[in-house]
Amino acid sequence: MFNEERRFEQPFRWAMVGGGRGSQIGYAHRSAAQRDGLFTLVAGAFDLDPQRCRDFGTNLGVAADRCYAGYKEMFEAEAGRADGIQAVSIATPNSTHYEICKAALNAGLHVVCEKPITFTTEEAEELKALAADKGRVIGVMYGYSGFPMVQQAREMVQRGDLGEIRVINMQFAHGFHNEEYEKNDPGLKWRVSPQASGPTYVLGDIGTHVFFLGEMITGLEVERLSCMRQSFIPSRAPLEDNAHVMMQFKGGAVGTLWASAVNAGSMHQQKIRIVGAKASIEWWDEYPNQLRYEIQGEPARVLERGMNYLYQDAAGVSANRIGGGHAEGFFESWANLYHRFALAFDAADRDDQATLSELWFPGIDAGIEGVRLCEKCVESADQNAAWVEYK
Structure with a gap:
């Protein structure tokens, strides 16, 4: 079962950029980060409007003088405090991730960033090198990877229960934007605008989630891919609201992503x-x-979370927050990831490279591959679904 007694001498002093009033993702970050007492929210640049930022932040219990109108002001002011922030989460539109993440690393902060972490692999690789130089850790919020049964799946593949992997079928295909809802929804509007969202919509927004699960569970690397994408709502062009990807993996396995x-x-x-x-x-x-x-040759079976027949040393068991039969869900998954981020931040602060090398969490490499997927899918689709080399 989950170890709720794991604590630091003091929780990480933590801030947010973005995630203000009405933000579903902002609420998810705050709920997950503070659940186990490993992070304390002490500052934030929640909103570009100073009054809204202060009003929202103080309602969360943040001191008024630590509610900032911009991330640059926050990083500078907090660096001058003895009790300044040690980590920051970035929950802003895609186009801002790179510059905010870079500024945070240069300010000596650990980072949790929404995906995609950048628009290009070159920018993502730059952040990786900067984090290494500063001795900081970047976590990327692939929130579904914290579910215990996803971790059980990973362990089963690693132990050879499935045999040699042949096929990976991945999909994340909802129907909530089947019409032009962005006309009256600012939260969707930026996601379908290239200036804010980047070169893709559904591939970067949801496709990268299940792609990361495929990478994480199997450990396989894509060799080449072919992608076709469509804008069924014409006003979203050139961004796609539907995409199909075929993949060939190193070693001979094949896969699809919808x-x-x-x-x-x-x-x-x-x-x-x-x-x-x-x-x-x-x-x-x-x-x-x-x-x-x-x-x-055997009847299909359904494995249930929290049961003793699961691998006892797998994260799929140790991450259980309540006994089997009770429902665990989205917030538990996110909290499991923030717990791992905290352990990674702590190990980095102590320069404990052994722990860092053994600790699994979605880090900068996961962020890089999500960006690379988007880049390569656009490259393929722009050539009429031609096969392109992944690296």
């Missing part, structure tokens, strides 16, 4: 199916406490 916001009637349909030579597993985020396990 990312869509126009799968009418669907809630999420984020699923990943991994097919091996001996068996297959399938996980669906709408039923996150179950993992379907199918061995050739």
